[in-house]
Amino acid sequence: MKLLAGLEVPSFLAGLLVVARSDLLMNAPVPLVHEAGEALGLRLREAPIPLPTLPFVLAWHPRFQHDPAHKWARERVLDAARPVFDSRR
Secondary structure, X not given: OOOOOOOOOOOHHHHHHHHHOOOOOOOOOHHHXXXXXXXXXXXXXXXXXXXXXXXXXXXXXXXXXXXXXXXXXXXXXXXXXXXXXXXXX
């Protein structure tokens, strides 16, 4: 296997897929790692240094601000994410 010095991928999930098939490591959001990491057979470790917390942010185009279907979808995302992020406080 060819050793890589580093790699940049477009998403955390893509990074986990790469890490699962290489000797690389990565830093990723805990909720994602617990679910996908187990399925991929990854070993999980705490970071050896303190890491800052990052805000969870939803962003959308202003034209969708009052769209009922879009508002419903945003609320479902928040309903799913809130327990995970609230439990870490």
